Amino acid sequence: MSLLAPLFLLGGLAIGLPILFHLIRQQPKASVSFSSLMFLRPTPPTLTRRSRLDNWPLLLLRATALLLLAAAFARPFLRSTSLADADTMYRRTVLVIDTxxxxxxxxxxxxATQRALQAIESLEPGTELSIVAFDQRTELLFGFEQSHTLALPQLKAAATSIIKELTPSWRATQLGSALKRSAELASEVDESQETNGRQLHSSIVLITDLQSGSEIESLQSFPWPKNVPVDIQIARGDTNSNAWAQILPTMVEETDAGNDRVRLRVSNSPKAATSQFRVAWQSSDLQAASELPVQVPPGESRVVSMSKPTSEVTSLVLKNDENAFDNQRFLVAPEPKTLKVLFVGNDARSYPPRESLLYYLMRVPFSDSLRTVSVEQSEKVEATLLNPETTPLVIVTKAIDSAGSKLLRQYAASGGRVLCVLGDAETDWNGALKAILADDSIAVSEANVDDYAMLSNIEFDSSLFESMADPQFNDFSKIRFWSHRRLDPLPEKVRRLANFDDGDVAIAEEAIGTGGIWILTTGWQPDASQLALSTKFLPLMFGFFDSRSHLLSPLASSIVGDPVDWKPSKTARIIGPDGTEFAFAELSDLESMDRPGIYQYTDGTTVERIAVNLAESESRVDPLDPASLERFGIPLGKADTIEASQANARQKRDVELENNQKLWRWFAFAALGFLAAETMWGAFPKRELRQ
Incomplete structure (x- = not known):
């Protein structure tokens, strides 16, 4: 029999008090002096029957009742001999290391490696170990199956060898995915152990720098298993400060306006020791161009502009930073493209020239440092002229036959953009629009305009008007339209992008394939509207020319670990930044693109280059608060030792056994029975006293 609260047995000592008090010799409390006795020698009192125990049964009843009450408070229970401490639990530890x-x-x-080796060295006998390494991916390096077959010295040696062979990668940090995989490993039940009645006690040791760029939001939807604590050990370096530079996307209006500048954002960590930096373009021969000084206070960012890099430039370099691992951003400056805008129409009726659609179109500055754009006029639509790669925009200002309309629709489906300008009231557009839109229900008629019309209900969330959505640019109230055409009914597949104030559609769009078809129901020449003379004409034409996005990223690059849009083949080869060449027969061969730099793809006559860079999130090295993981229900702290865990498990099992058996009730009932017997016995005085 065992006791849950053995200290209560000390209460049983109380039975000795009545006996002790009863046996103590008592001296007379008062004395009377007699003159006749004053010369006699005093003698101690002799023992009489009052110093002996008169009623042994009564004393035994009371003592037994006290002992039973003390035993009841001690909460006794019967422990099974089949449950030994060594067989009640088994420990599993998942060592998770950030790479x-x-x-x-x-x-x-x-x-980080020193902390991992210390964690391995502190393993106790009976512990199973699993090792997980993670960056953008999570990889199991050592499983519980292998650990189960090794003794503790061999287990430590094998784990130590794995840690020493690890090296950090250049990929991003997916901490949330790694913790989810580790929790699943830690909570997996070993059926052979459960068969033997052993309980699982798991823990996770996480070794990471816990930088703020780590991804942890995926833990929100993950139910963390119970009783799997995470011991976070933060790896620290020589310094916690860091600065980094990023090439920002260029606005379309900036590019088309002939602005040969690139915007850069330079950021500094909150604990930085310096705020003075320099940025410069660097070529493949490590020659740096003129440097631009930048002052960035700790914890802040600054946006600066630099001249666009030439074709010889291969990277952007940040100088005067303590941590140089992310100070180089690689880039591939694209070669300028030669493009053209096809204008379909004779436009010979317009006189003087300033009343011509073509006159204003020719003056739109489509060209910039990345492209040379020319406007070519044609009387008819020919298949040889419709190449979306070289002719991204076709402007139709005259009604064309059904064959030409079908070619335009095929051209739009393959990625081209078609703009139909209904600027002439005398042209019959019914047949041409029915063929271009592939809808026979549409009808075109002349609208009745009182004085002038204005634009309303503009969809600024569309790619065409997105660059003008800012409040300082979205005012179209100063543009007046003297005439326009009416489309009735408008097919459901065609979206209204802007209306006139009389309710008629002004600009409509049909998205088809990877391209699109737009319909402008008026002209931009002065005899039809004030559009060509307004400040909205250029951004609107730029939107028609490239309406897929209002941002251009001519210097954009891939991220280490992300897929690259290259087609593998038996003859394809990839040349790495260090000149190493490897075959690209399968998509899995892209795993060799594992570090920042410029990679070259060759397959026959095809030669392409791409810049692979470090993820910007890796530059945010200031550590997260470990408590940020607790909001996902993850218990933090070190796991107990095996001895402590066994003691806790034994204590929990003892409490459960005692609650089930409830032996204290029988002891309490027995004590009450003895007290009742004591009461009855004490009610009958002894015969000697009655006599």
Whole structure:
């Protein structure tokens, strides 16, 4: 029999008090002096029957009742001999080590490996170990199946060898995915152990720099298993400060306006020791162009502009930063393209020239440093002229036959953009629009305009008007339209992008394939409207020319670990930044693109280059608060030792056994029975006293 609260047995000592008090010799409390006795020698009192125990049964009843009450408070229970401490539990530890790019900083990886080796060395007998490494991916390096077959010395040796062979990668940090995979491993039940009645006690040791760029939001929808604590050990380097530079996308209106500048954002970490930096373009021969000084206070960012890089430039370099692992951003400056805009129409009726649609179109500055755009006029639509790669925009200002309309629709489906300008009231557009839109229900008629019409209900969320959605640019109230055409009914597949104030559609769009078809129901020449003379004409034409996005990223690059849009083949080859060449027969061969730099793809006559860079999130090295993981229900802290875990498990099992058996009730009932017997016995005085 065992006791849950053995200290209550000390209460049983109370039975000795009545006996002790009863046996103590008592001296007379008062004395009377007699003159005749004053010369006699005093003698101690002799023992009489009052110093002996008169009623042994009564004393035994009371003592037994006290002992039973003390035993009841001690909460006794019967423990099964089949449940030994060594067979009640087994321990599993998942060692999770971060190998992402942020650990490339000086001193961080050394600290991380030392912490991992210390965790392995502290393993106790009976512990099963699993090792998980993670960056953008999670990889199981050592499983519980292997650990189960090894003794503790061999287990430590094997785990140590794995840790020493690890090196940090250049990929991003997916901490949330790694923790989910580790929790699943830690909570997996070993059926052979459960068969033997052993309970699972798991823990996770996480070794990471816990940088703020880590992805943890995927933990929101993950139910964390109970009793799987996470011991976070933060690896620290020589310094916690860092600065980084990013090439920002260029606005379309900036590019088309002939602005040969590139915007850069330079950011500084909150604990930075310096705020003075320099940025410069660098070529493949490591020659840096003129440097631009930038002052960025700790914890802030600054946006600066630099001249666009030439074709010889291969990277952007940030200088005067303590951590250089992310100070180089690689880029491939694209070669300028030669494009053209096809204008379909004779436009010979317009006189003087300033009343011509073509006159204003020729003056739109489509060309910039990345493209040379010319406007070509044609009387008819020919298939040889419709190439979306070289002719991204076709403007139709005259009604064309059904064959030409079908060619235009095919051209739009393959990625081209078609703009139909209904600027002439004398042209019959019914047949041409029915063929271009592939809808026979549409009808075109002349609208009745009183004085003038204005635009309303403009869809600024569309790609055509997105660049003008800002409040300082979205005022179209100063543009007046003297005439326009009416489309009735408008097919459901055609979207209204803008209306006139009389309710008629002004600009409509049909998205088809990877391209689109737009209908402008008026002209931009002065005899039809004030559009060509307004400030909205250029951004509107730029939107028609490239309406897929209002942002251009001519210097954009891929991220380490992301897929690249290259087609594998038996003859395809990839040349890495260090000149290493490898075959690209399968998509899995892209795993070799594992570091930042410029890679070249060759397959026959096809030669392409791409810049692969570090994810910007890896530059945010200031650590997260470990408590941020607790909001996902993850318990933090070190796991107990096996001895402590066994003690806790034994205590829980004892409490459960005692609650089920409830032996204290029988002891309490027995104590009450003895007290009742004591009461009855005490009610009958002894015979000697009655006599």
């Amino acid at each position: 992402s790019a942020s650990l490339q900083r000086p001193g961080v990886w050394t600290d």
